[in-house]
Amino acid sequence: MTTLETPGPTVGVVGGGQLGRMLAEAASPLGVDLIVLDPTPDCPAATVARDQIVADFDDEEGIRELADRSDVLTFEIELADQTVLERVGEETGTPVHPKPATLETIHDKLVQKRELADAGVPVPPFREVEDADDVRDAIDDVRDAIDDYGAPVMLKARTGGYDGRGNVPVESKADAEDALESVAGPAMVEAFVDFEREVSVIAVKGDGELATFPLGENVHEDEILRETIVPARSGETATERAYEVARDVLSVMEGRGVYGIELFETGEGEILLNEIAPRPHNSGHWTIEGAQSSQFEQHVRAVLGWPLGSTELRSPTALANLLADVEETRNARLRNVDRVLETPGAHLHWYGKREARPGRKMGHVTVSGRDDDATVEELLEIARDVEDAVTFRD
Template sequence: MAAHCRRFWESLSADTDNRPAMTTLETPGSTVGVVGGGQLGRMLAEAASPLGVEIVVLDPTPDCPAATVARDQIVADFDDGGGIRQLADRSDVLTFEIELADQTALEQIGEETGTPVHPKPSTLETIHDKLVQKRELADAAIPVPPFRAVEDAEDIRDAIDDYGAPVMLKARTGGYDGRGNVPVESKADADAALESIAGPAMVESFVEFEREVSVIAVKGDGEVATFPLGENVHVDEILRETIVPARSSETATERAYEVARDVLSAMDGRGVYGIELFETPDGEILLNEIAPRPHNSGHWTIEGAQSSQFEQHVRAVLGWPLGSTELRSPTALANLLADVEESRDAQLRNVDRVLETPGANLHWYGKREARPGRKMGHVTVSGRDEGATVEALLETARELERAVTFRS
């Protein structure tokens, strides 16, 4: 089996007879209820359809991105108990594509209606607060950068004394796509940095890394699978590009999978987990963050792997056997961010450049408003021959990303 791709059974005990019994599955007929109807919900619905699985989403935005491909949309807030109950009544299993889902409501309504929730709401409780997340992972012996809670600016200055400058100040809740992450270069910057967070915060040692990598991992019914290791490029803390396979050594790659499997052991419930990691110059692997759902750094799997992260998530939450995560071909991904100075109607131009390029694929997320820096879609470029290198594929993806525009 390739070093960058693992699939194995986790026995409930050493006795193989204790593995989960395979049941007879039927399709069509199953319905998955998804809290959140953004681009992830849209791509979940696209992946579910060939399996005969219907998707119903709950999202407060009328005609949300997932609405055009999902079976139906319930228009309600992510913490609306009545809306979540309606979703549960229509579904065989509940899941979520956004961490704003209310874990208390999911847990209570899941129990009252008998509708299983995956991943478990307790996982959301861990993920919501980055400080709680880091503490629980550290307690599980998972390698993380040095960190501490922050009550005031003096705590940041103390961290600089202990960790050296710069340090990374993070909002404990609500941050995503770089929002809520503030590098603090010196003690003099501590007060302004904390004020910009405007809420509970934590601080981490700044990691000098060789590259940022991620493992898209799947926890099934007694079964675990991992996709090939991806290498990620962030700009201003926002994911811009992913290439697969990562340009990591075999030793660092194997270590990344070890950490990912340990992370899955600490998580509760079936589904896809996006596990972001730092690879240091000496090959050490440190955990950055976890997303208990399909992840932007796994979008390449739609074209680049035998089965996508979205198909795997649908299979996993339903308790179905997982698909193959083997690499089809080296793949590069470039996110399409709105290159506008102020909000405007979303209209992507020059898409013919993508469509006429061999091996290139365009993914449009269905968002109606282009806001500065907002993720609107992505482009993937897959190798069409054995000589394709990830460097060449990435350069093509960058050229295509530069070619398309939201400007008139």
């Protein structure tokens, strides 16, 4: 076994948003440096990473410089170019994790669903669509496939959409054309699942190791993640099934790292895959305070081939995202921060974004169990109260 030393190696990250920022925060105590590549000068990760290369996510010259200065490459955004990453990795000898092949699968949601379905992973009924007639036919197909489904269905952009973007509910056949225009590109239709709850497994693929964090329960509004509570209020059977599905998903993915696996839990306890992110995920931010080691530390360990840390729960935890409550773009300034700081068990995470745009994720608040009797419902109420108190408005 290789003896590890600190200060350690350098990890090059394509993307310098909030995920890159939190990766750098987690890497620093391990003696690991981060260099990020991002087209936005002074991006959110720049203040905590060792350096930033200002270049587009598909800029081969910039990614080659990143590889030359790093011991391993990874990414924190799906807009990274898999072809460029693969070529640069091969030519420079710098390993890339997760593998570019996994990124290629993830980039196209239709390809993703087909590969996972072929591997036996349970997914909602889906089909490719090219025009409004296809969308209308898909509604009929879904009705035939599952008696209780039908309209609405979810129209999804096959590429480019992430974090809820590019997902449009189609309420009726009359809405097909407008929905397709809003997606503006290759699309697929998926059955709208009448779920009991949305859950997620943050899973880690290491060097011969697999690990999963406790199951999280998520609340979305307008396709944007607003809240997460851990542990999820799922029964034992559904929870174990969620872990089984997550492990099946990992068997399809290539390369080390953290994978955010979003799932639907139906009223009958069935678990269906929603989407996969081959990177740390918003629904795993709770791990910073709530778990023995965070998803960000785990990602750094995994891509380097280091031993993984413990994923055990420290205490029940609730998370509330801080979205910019403004009507137009303005300088980012969060007010009433004292409400977070004076609340026992509450933790503020600021993402370092300079502009507050309507609905933009600017940070998050977690509230961890302050005693053994605290329930996730009580913690969620505290998180909501704190989130309601802070504002980006004057």
